[in-house]
């Protein structure tokens with residue numbers, strides 16, 4: 001029977017058998033999945049593991065600092081932070097197709113991991129190591145949605161599954177690939193990770209890159225980051241963080257509508273709020289959240305974020321909508 005203790009024991013043994021005395025890196029995103037995967041692998045192989053956090057410039061406000069602080073404090077893991085914002089932005093230039101964006105982001109992640117691995121090997125004077133292990137926090141639903149589940153249609157390429165490049169040389173270590181999110185949270189708690197990490201709302205690896213409908217540019221990212229920070233602040237203040245599974249904030253970058261602010265006409269972009277309730281992200285319903293909280297978020301975003309003159313609420317369940325817009 002399934003217990004978190006047996007999952008931890010089984011996975012620790014499997015990781016040791018796979019990695020042996022070699023070195024592994026783990027891509028850390030700030031989310032629950034990669035944090036739990038890293039903690040599991042750390043338990044199995046200790047300081048043969050180095051975590052790599054790629055700041056792809058598609059993160060939310062304050063997120064990079066939070067990963068550096070919280071996760072290292074909680075686990076004492078070795079962390080390498082790579083600033084790759086320019087690289088991702090260049091790679092995404094001119095691209096608006098969602099699947100293409102996902103593939104580009106997945107590929108760039110791997111290229112940055114390869115570089116980081118080479119640097120770590122050189123630093124350790126361990127040149128000539130043949131197998132490089134990459135730990136990923138892939139879950140069962142990521143595989144199913146990327147088309148890896150039997151008989152299931154491909155919905156979207158999760159950055160760490162369908163978005164991987166063909167020429168990847170890493171051997172993958174994916175200790176969570178049979179688990180659902182609620183089980184991952186239980187495993188994280190069993191491993192002693194703090195509440196703030198274990199109960200963090202999901203955030204996709206491709207970050208704000210798949211929450212800008214249209215081309216990703218620096219200006220659009222800055223705008224969306226502001227709107228997202230306001231929404232998150234108000235949801236937290238209202239005490240809704242646990243009730244809401246996650247609330248993507250989406251910028252419709254290619255849509256404009258007419259508005260009026262002060263004494264003048266505006267022609268700005270809409271921001272979409274997408275609060276959802278879910279058990280495992282495979283299905284979801286839109287959250288009937290309090291109108292006064294919605295009103296506060298709308299007022300603040302339209303007042304504080306330049307070029308946004310409309311806030312709309314997504315009232316679609318999954319299916320037929322997915323949680324993210326891309």
Ligand code: XMP
Nearest residue numbers: 157158159202203204205206281322323324
């Ligand atoms: P969808 O949009 O498919 O999302 O309903 C289901 C859940 O998965 C998250 N998501 C991702 N997570 N890499 C991730 O790590 C991805 O490429 C990715 N795409 C979607 C999404 O936020 C939701 O929790």
